[in-house]
Amino acid sequence: MEFNEAKEKAAFLREQLEYHNYRYYVLDAPEISDYEYDLMMQQLIDLEEKFPGLSSPDSPTQRVGGQALSEFQQVVHSVPMLSLDNSYSHGELMEFDKRIRKTIQEEIEYVVEYKIDGLSIALRYEDGRFVQGATRGDGYIGEDVTQNLRTIKSIPLKLKEEVDLEVRGEVYIAREKFAALNRKQAERGETIFANPRNAAAGSLRQLDSKITAQRPLDIFIFNIQQVEDHIFDKHTEGLDYLKHLGFKTSPYEVCSRMEEVIELCEKWALRRMELPFDIDGLVIKVNSLRQREALGMKSKSPKWAIAYKFPAEQQKTTVQDIIIQVGRTGALTPTAILDPVRVAGSVISRATLHNEDNIRQKDIRIGDKVIIQKAGDVIPEVVRVLFDERTGDEKIFAMPKVCPECGEETVRIAGEAVTRCINSACPAQLRRGIIHFVSREAMNIDGLGESIAALLLEQQLIEDVADLYYLKKEELIPLERMGEKSAQNLVDAIEKSKDNGLDRVIFGLGIKLVGSRAAKLLAEAFGSMDSLMHASYDQIISIPEIGEKMAESVLAFFQEERNLKVIEKLRRAGVNMENRKKAAEAGEQKLEGLTFVITGTLVKYKRNEAKELIERLGGRVSGSVSKKTDYVLAGEEAGSKLEKALELGVPVLDEAAFDAMIQQ
Structure with a gap:
């Protein structure tokens, strides 16, 4: 067979295989047998092996997994993957509706979707081809798991239109397939997964994508993060467009009143086990995108959406013992050791008791029969003691007077609920x-x-x-x-x-109350460790999202001699102490006023890296070519955008020419 004939045959096989993938994994309506599918797949594999030039990233053969990675690369999300506020009662939903109607003085539609108990990811497509997938991470930076996501057959590798877009979805494992996976694990003598969510998360973070390909991962897409050249009035229009492109989209219902939403919450709280996958609640969103814009955002979540969490499943067990764990800030945390019991899909054998006050208020004793649940379906907690089942043999627990790790005296500071070991060398x-x-x-x-x-x-x-x-x-x-x-x-x-970035160093130092988000804000505001170390209270408190207690904690941290010595040792070792992005932004704006369009697959840069570089140097990146475009940066397999640039006479740069431009 000649190359051109093989190329034509491979294109036909790819089209057929992706069509049957879509029928089987998205529509759940197969048209051919597994045998016929496997036969076509083997023909394509044979062709690509015989003619290596036929291989491409969007071939169905890539779904079997590729070369193992040594680590995952970081991905900066172009659109932050924010979390949602939670609600646990109908009253909280009515309050949410009241806040919405205070701002929006017109009819409101709510979209109600399943809150899938899985792992949130972002998928990026360029010219209709899947080019990158990343985990949510902290919402701002995730991990590149593209190879693993290619193995999920319900993720289209090539869309029905040549469009640039980014979508957000939830990777999960259906309950029946999870049970079958655990049976296989047991037969091989391998680790049994605690629940479908943990299995999905672990599968997606395998460094060897061949292992991921063997796991029954699935996905629902529930949002357009960004899209070029398409404007929608409603969220549901976007979901319908995604379905048209070939995505497996999240099922939804539209309600015109919050009372209808509450009825759905009651319905699915009782019937959620009828679904083939786990949900831990419902997500309620304002449908109108114009109304969403008017409602705006909070620092970590949108004002136009809320998650309703189902009441937690509860089980009875026995407190066998109470032990103490010492944290990195010296806090002594009592933990109940329990008779193992299955709760919300996981076997629970311990639960945090938080502090001495919580134990006293609930009168929890060693030997008690108790009711436990997973708070928010995540963290095990003791709800209450079954006092009528006490035998008299139960033992009252007392917080230790000395640290169980170092033997030094423990203290409880007035106004705090926590008992601490104050020995910094513990x-x-x-x-x-x-x-x-x-x-x-x-x-x-x-x-x-x-x-x-x-x-x-x-x-x-x-x-x-x-x-x-x-x-x-x-x-x-x-x-x-x-x-x-x-x-x-x-x-x-x-x-x-x-x-690593300065924000990671700041977060790693373990400053009390400073999480990863606050560390980023401090790194961006001060630009270097030295500036942060010498910052005043007023300078720190002036940063949005930084409160009084956090500002005081930062000041206190840098007043301790031991912490200053650690930072100096880190500096001498060569650990980065500057926000390099901020330093670069202060440099020359070589591309100021120029508009670029990026198309095709770049070799030296990832698409988002090239975009960030252009914007850092003062330029602008557009999604479509027009007479106002100054340059098109074209990589391999550039499509319709390159053709339009040539038609309009817009200068086209390859990567070498682009590098020469920015290095002048």
Whole structure:
């Protein structure tokens, strides 16, 4: 067979395979047998092996998984993936409706969708081809899991139109398929998954996409994050357009009154187990996009949407013991050890009791029969004690007078509910602090888990987080379960983390009350660790979203000599202490006033990286070519936008020409 004939045959097979994927995985209405499908897939595989030039990222053959990764790259979301406010009662829904109607003095439609219990992701398409998928992460930065998402057969690799858009969806595993997956895991002697959500999250974060391809992942798409050259009046119009493009979209119902919404909440609270997948509530959104714009946003969530969480499932169990865990801030947290019981899809064997006051108010004793639930269907908690089932053998619990980790005296400061160990050298605090510092949202040092942190402290190889950057491979090799290769990998991961952003360093330091979002705000506002260290209370409090207690906590942190020494050791080790993005933005605006359009697949840059670079240098990126376009940056397989640029006489740059322009 000649190449052109093979090319034509491959194109036909791809079209047929994607059509039958859509029929089977999206519409649940197959037209051919599995045998016929497999036969066509094998023909395409054979053709692509014989003629390597036929391979393409959107071929159905890519769904079997590709080369394993060593790590996931970070992705900055072009549109933040915000969370929703939660409601737990009908009264809270009526209050939400009241707030909406106070601003919108006209008829309002609400769209009600299932709140799928899965993992939120963003999918980006360029010229109708799937080019990147990322996890939600903290809403602003996620992880690139494109290879793994390609294996999900309900995600179209090529849309029915050549459109640039980004969508948001929820990856999940249906209950029956989850049960079958766990049966297979048991047969192989492998780990049994706790619930479908954990299984979906773990599957999507596999470094080897061939493993992901073996997991029964599915997806519902529920939102257009951004789209070029299309304007919609309503959210439902956008969902219908996505369905037309080939996506498996979230089922929805439209209500004109909040009372209708509440009826749906009552209905699905009772009937949710009739669905083939897990939901933990419903999502209520204003349908009109114009009304949404008028309602606006809060710092972390939209004002035009709310999640209604179903009442938590409750179960009876026994408190076998109460133990103490010491956190990185020295807080002593009592935890109930329970007889294992299944609650909301997970086996629960422990639950946090929060603090001494909570234990006293609920009168929880060792040996009590109790009712537990998962707060928000996530965190196990003791709801109440079954006092009528007491035998008299139950034991009253008292908070320890000394820290169980270091033996130093504990204190409870007036006005606080928490008992603390104030020994800054407490091994538990050091261990927890190191675990926080190396975590994914902070410095992201792969391979340094709790057991390694404990070993490093035990062997006196480190005393604080800064000491990690002075470790040598030869010191690590003798450690238990380490070896030469693991030691080298850990040293490499530590070295790589030096180039992390300033916000990650700030978050990693573990400043009380400062989360990852606040760390980003501080990094952007002050630009360097030095500026932040010398900032006044008024300067810190002036930053939007930074409150009084957080500002006081930041000031207190930088007044402690021990913290200053750690920062200085980090600086000497070469850890980045500047917000490089801010520094770059202060540079020359070489592309000021110029409008670019990007099309095709770029080699050196990812599409969003090129966009960020152009905007940082003063330029603007548009989604469509017109006479006002100054340049088109064209990569491989550029489509209709390149044709239009040539037709209008707009200058076209390849990546080499673009690099030459910005380096002049």
